[in-house]
Amino acid sequence: DGGITQSPKYLFRKEGQNVTLSCEQNLNHDAMYWYRQDPGQGLRLIYYSQIVNDFQKGDIAEGYSVSREKKESFPLTVTSAQKNPTAFYLCASSIVGDEQYFGPGTRLTVT
Amino acid sequence: LAKTTQPISMDSYEGQEVNITCSHNNIATNDYITWYQQFPSQGPRFIIQGYKTKVTNEVASLFIPADRKSSTLSLPRVSLSDTAVYYCLVGSFSGGYNKLIFGAGTRLAVHP
Secondary structure (H helix, E strand, C coil): CCCEEEECCEEEECCCCCEEEEEEECCCCCEEEEEEECCCCCEEEEEEEEECCEEEECCCCCCEEECCCECCECCEEECCCCCCCCEEEEEEEECCCCCCEECCCEEEEEC | CCCCECCCEEEEECCCCEEEEEECCCCCCCCEEEEEEECCCCCCEEEEEECCEEEECCCCEEEECCCCCEEEEEECCCCHHHCEEEEEEEECCHHHCCCCCCCCCEEEEEEC
16 A cells, blocks of 8 residues: 555644654655645745755755654754744655655744 | 736635636746645645646646636636645756745635
C-alpha cells in the first residue's frame, strides 16, 4: 500500500524546545516538500528536496531545518528560533515534473 | 510565478454543477494549471491539471481559454462530500522542480 505517512498526527511542545516531524514515503518519488498551513490560509512552502542529500529553502524557511539522507525520508525540525511554530504541517512528494501527493499532516501546538 | 485569484467562498446544492473560476493574468508560457481539493485537517488531493483547452477526468473538467489568463474547474452534480476548499495553482516544471504556490482557495459548501 503506497503512500506518504506523517507522524505523529498531533504534537505538543513547550516553547523553547526543538521538535522533529517525521515524513516517510514509499512511492519512490525523488522530490519531497514541507508546507505550513495556518487556519483559513493556503499552504506555504518551507523546504523542498529534489534528490537525496540536497534541499532548498522555500518561502518561509527561517526557524526550520531539514535533512534528506534517504530517498524515502524527509524529516522537518522546528527549532526554537521559529517565532510562531503552532500550525498544521504537511509533507508531500512527487515524481519530478508531476503532481504532488500529500501526507495526512501533523498538527503542532507549542505553548 | 503567476499569482492566482479565486472567489473566497461559494455555495451550491446537491446535484448541481459547480464552476469555480480562477484568474491568472500573468501566466507564463511554460506554466500549467492545477487544482487541488482539501478537506479539514487533511492534506490536499490532486483533482486535475491542464495546459490549454479542455481536460476531463472521472471527477472534474478543466476549461482553459485560448489566452490562458483564467481557468474554470467544473464539478458535475456535486454531493455533500464535495464540501471542501479548492485551490487553483499555476506553476512550471522548469529546472525539474514543480514549485507550487497555494492561495487561500475557494471554500465550497454543498447544501442538501
